Amino acid sequence: MNLAYTPTTICAVATAPGRGGVGVIRISGQGLLPFAQAISAGKTPKPRYAMYSDFVGADGQAIDNGLLLYFPGPASFTGEDVIELQGHGGPVVLKMLLQRCLQLGARLAEPGEFTKRAFLNDKLDLAQAESVADLIDAASESAARSALKSLKGAFSSEIHTLVEQLITLRMLVEATLDFPEEDIDFLEKADAVGKLHTLRAQLQTVQASARQGALLREGMHVVLVGEPNVGKSSLMNALAGDDIAIVTDIAGTTRDTVREEIVIDGVPVHIIDTAGLRDTDDVVEKIGIARTWQAVERADLALVLADSRDGIRPPLQAILDRLPPALPRVHVFNKVDLSGEEVGRSEQDGHPLVRLSARSHAGVDVLKALLLEMIGYHGDSEGVFLARERHLDAIARAEQHLSLAAQDWQQVEIFAEELRMAQNALSEITGRFTPDDLLGVIFSRFCIGK
Template sequence: MVEKPPTTPKPDRAVPSETIAAIATASGRGGVGIVRLSGRTIGAYAQALCGKLPVPRVATLVDFLAADDSLLDTGLILYFPAPYSFTGEDVIELHGHGGPMVLQLLLSRCLDLGARLAEPGEFTRRAFLNGKLDLAQAEAVADLIDASTVAAARSAVRSLHGDFSREIHFLLDQLTELRALTEATLDFPDEEIDFLEAADAFGRLDRLQARLASVRDRAHQGRLLQSGLHVVIVGQPNVGKSSLLNRLAGDELAIVTPIAGTTRDVVRGSLQIEGIPLHVIDTAGLRETNDEVERIGIERTWREIERADVVLLLVDARVGVTPADAEIIARLAPGIVRITVCNKADLAGCPVARSQTRDGVEIRLSAKTGEGIGLLRDELLRIAGWHPAEDVFIARERHLRALADTGNHIGMARAQLPQLELFAEELRLAQRALSSITGEFTADDLLGEIFGRFCIGK
């Protein structure tokens, strides 16, 4: 069973009293399927379903009975008494045969007995409300289920077991200690204490900012493991966009011919570089055309560009950036990350290389031979902010925003010194922003949004 960090306080929120039930295994056929119930009157359900309340934490073979005592299925029942369960309430799990109809019969029987069908994420939400998990850990449950790479799964496990939360609580403890010293000085203004020197205020703030920067860096990489990087390949027709997509993906995803305008619509490929998912999109060549199908493809290309994290502008190394390419660059949104990729270096007779130009990074390569592809992969990792680390934890956009807000308030606190009243207020705001990550200061509507994205039965 997952244990919460020892410093996590129990949220001050009401916990629903109804018994909830749901199928906890994926839809479709399987060898075993599970129906899960959680609530405060579980004993009555066990008695009605199988005639007895089983020994806690022991898998017991039973017959699952209908209302008229006819046999619904034969399987295992597991009983987890409160508070030593995932939700912190009494929980029973019915392990039956994994056919959809069998599980629906078991679930319907539980609902007939008075249970309510669980909402998406409601079991995990009750675990949070009962103090079994903090909010960061609860979110890691969904992240673990949704992990698309090994690195993302391992990072989600670290967050689920409290690594991220422990870092947050360490920072909170340091903020609390500094706030306490500040408040004590404000309460006794006549004391001849040089607060800045005695409390080592600047040194404490420096250490806080350094630790916070480390946490933000690891959380940012964890965010990339979850969402990946959206890369769009653009350029004139017949410069090798489809060849580059195929080379990056390691598969023949796009049709490659010497005929300009072969790609009429966007083609998507997914790959991993050092555990980070890359969603690479090959697009129609950007040019003026009277072909209606190609024109629609070009419109879709510009829509993809608007959503991109990185744009690869592909040009022919024998020609370089043309006026038509310059028009593409002029239409790109300000601040978008762009890499100019000079393809067909083998035909141009120039070596593969990465160079820094006035307009940004330029990489010469050959999509046909594969030379220089490693340079492009390394550049994408650099843009993503990747670094080799085994202590990355999964994070979400709201976590990154909260960490950024915390850093801003700590910076403002330093600027307020020696005005201790303003200094103390900025520390309080920093503490509040940081506490929102673990759920100590989180609005109920945000909780509904977070848990509403979970699957039913989790």
């Protein structure tokens, strides 16, 4: 039986690949009650109630059994009719059920298409839609809490407030364009510049929260560099709390980059242990050293390790001279358990210096705290929104336009145009003003069942 549904009916497995106790298939489209009846052998589901049923094929034979939930639109996640089939989580049975959905006229959903439909049907704005993926991908409890706040609309509410204030200010400014001989006096009496300063201050507060949220979402990439046998692998193991990297007294043990993700106070930190930098004739070690420099180019922060008994020797100074000038760095003097120096933090050549023992873990907490300080994370995620790079870019562009507006407020046409551009930039965050090609990029990064 083929019910000949329109091509807009979509279906997908909504649970993770592999075997599990429960597998879920989601269907979204228009007029799906006959679809539900066909797959449940003629049963009519009650909206928003779980109905136990066999799930049958075209020949009426049961493929599986479980719960069927029917959500008539617009009171559903996508705003359309939605059906969820909750059966057993075996790959074969899910494939058979998915094939049955295709027989009934559905097509396979594209990545993120369910959430995209929710956005297009005004069930979510764009920032909320992105937070669905962020909640799934959250690497820490802090990131998950911030993503949930964004999903519930906290970030969007802040942006909407700013946009509404911008609209009010634009109305005030553009109303003067018809009376050019009085425009400056009118704007001064209405305190347009004061309103603009207040708006900029609020935007900067949101920007600070968004930057903190970007750190929770993306984390930071920290590369360990130094001469061979100074304890880079030991430090990585100490930071990770596990024996990730091989540690020996033989110089050149690490011949390739080793990556591990840890969480410090809710912030994901991607640590990259690298091959010791030195002149060598070993072909394999040379490849590892080349990859070390590639990792350095992509890093957010460099931990430059030295043996505390040696300090910065000429070979290490050569490494320092080659590091990108703009790359923040922390000098780490390891093995204080052998040198007899005190654990602690100081400064050297304008860069932070931490003395520690990777082997005994003494001073590692000092280094962790410094890492958070170096990236500007303040440790409080309560008011933080899990922002993306495009959000930070939009806020930065809005701030730039408001800055230009403040400079040229006496040229009313320019003032009005800069305010308009600032509003457009902020509206990109929620999707009120977003190019279609950007939507395609955003939702293509979602998993299939969302």
